[in-house]
Amino acid sequence: MTSEATPDTHSRRTLLRRALIAAGGITAATVPAVFTAGAAEAAAVVDMELVLVAAMVDPPKSGTGTTLTAGPHVKVVEQALDAKNFLAAGSVDGHYGTTTVTAYANYQKSLGYTGLDANGIPGPTSLTKLGTDTGLYTVTRPINVGSSTDTYGGKRVNTRTKNMLAAADGKLSWSITLTQGSYTTGNPSSAGTHDGGGVVDIAVSSMTTTQRWQTVKALRDVGFAAWLRTPEQGFTYHIHANAVGDTDMAGVAQAQVHDYFYGKNGLASHAADNTPDAYKGAFTWWEKYKRG
Template sequence: MTDQPSEMAGPRSRRRLLRSALLAAGGITAAAVPTVVAMRSADAAATVDMELVLVAAMVDPPKSGTGTTLTAGPHVKVVEQALDAKNFLAAGSVDGHYGSTTVSAYSAYQKSLGYTGLDANGIPGPTSLAKLGTDTGLFTVTRQISVGSSSDSYGGKRVNTRTKNMLAAADGKLSWSLTLTQGSYTTGNPDSAGTHDGGGVVDIAVNNMSTTQRWQTVKALRDVGFAAWLRTPEQGFSYHIHANAVGDTDMAGVAQNQVHDYFFGKNGLSGHAADNTPAAYKGTFTWWEKYKRG
């Protein structure tokens, strides 16, 4: 985008104007004028771990209550403080929990920048998050996540570059090849319930695999950062593996909710039953960038 709408005037600017007016009124010293809300200077800006914020943005919204995820709470809270400073989030919702209120606030912020569709899904992208930190002076961003091109492919199916790299890494762990039956950014498939509408979600064929190979494939996908499950006829599906790339900024909301289920050991389906994966193949919750660091 070359042109973007002007930023909304935040409370920080209004406080500065009020402070200047009071100082100009005569007989009032700077020390006598309180700062209404302590805002960090650029030199003292916090660092926000984008990886942790994205995980929280996918895990937190379906939760009951306002608990935080992993060690993401302090990072989410700084982002929420910035949204508050830009008048997109009420101060009472600044709590370190990236719930539905924060998703809506961040989506409104994205729309104020001119973004639409998946680019305004309430999940921070690297550009909007860095801009929010710079414009408020509250934070800089570390461990950025970028999905790359949304028009890449793997085995002839459309995926983004990050998903492509993840699939290649999982493929490299196996002595057989992954074959995708459905890629990402596809719409109109009622069996998928909208999970493939955005990025980071794929279905994988398993008909030519033994039972053990199917579970080994699930494990390989989980090892590199997918929330992956073997779908079965007992669940109402033909056999296949469904996989969501944890932390994908283009992911559709219904697919993000599946990441929440995966985090809590559930199957990602509407009934939220327990994950049917045998213990030996469950792996641990991770994401692509964390996997690459080892």
């Protein structure tokens, strides 16, 4: 049984801190840190975009380092999971590792979610509810993937992926054609990467070599982790692309985002990215791209 029906520890700390100050002669600066923590957390604003990036980049890491500027945002979410008894206090460190993934998945299951909705990656509804129920934070920059039954060129994708593909398509004078969409299972050559959302394969047989790399660059510009797969890697030529920050993404595909962040190929070899420097681009995601 979780602590859903009982006041959480951080809320009690906040109330006690306020009572101490109200009693007179005590300032916020003199109240012990054990009490001030709750008040600071209650005023926190969690950037969902950064939390999702960390949730994909952090788990395969060696150690407990944080990603970009996500650490403080992840830490507040972890404090909320601690308050709900899903995460031990010793794991509240700003690193969205496997322990935090498991804790968040268990929290999602406690809300009745199953399958991809309980994959340990925060969705906008569960993340907002966790902050509201604990009183520790509000959410800014929410990510919503939209319908999971949308299509692009006849292949199933979610709405966010569809919009990203359309934006990348608009950068090119040729068309992006999918050979495999998202939410498809049973394809052994995909190793489960397409089981969830945000992942697509793109045909390149009609493109020149330069056009293939330009397509990779266009996809990366709008927020995909994208690579040209080659016969040397054991594939027929195609582009594999993962929408960074997709909340429906399967775990094995999330690990490919980690590889992409660190300049690797997203394959079992974890070799260096084979993309020429001129076509690599900067790490980004859809919502950040739209803000310019």
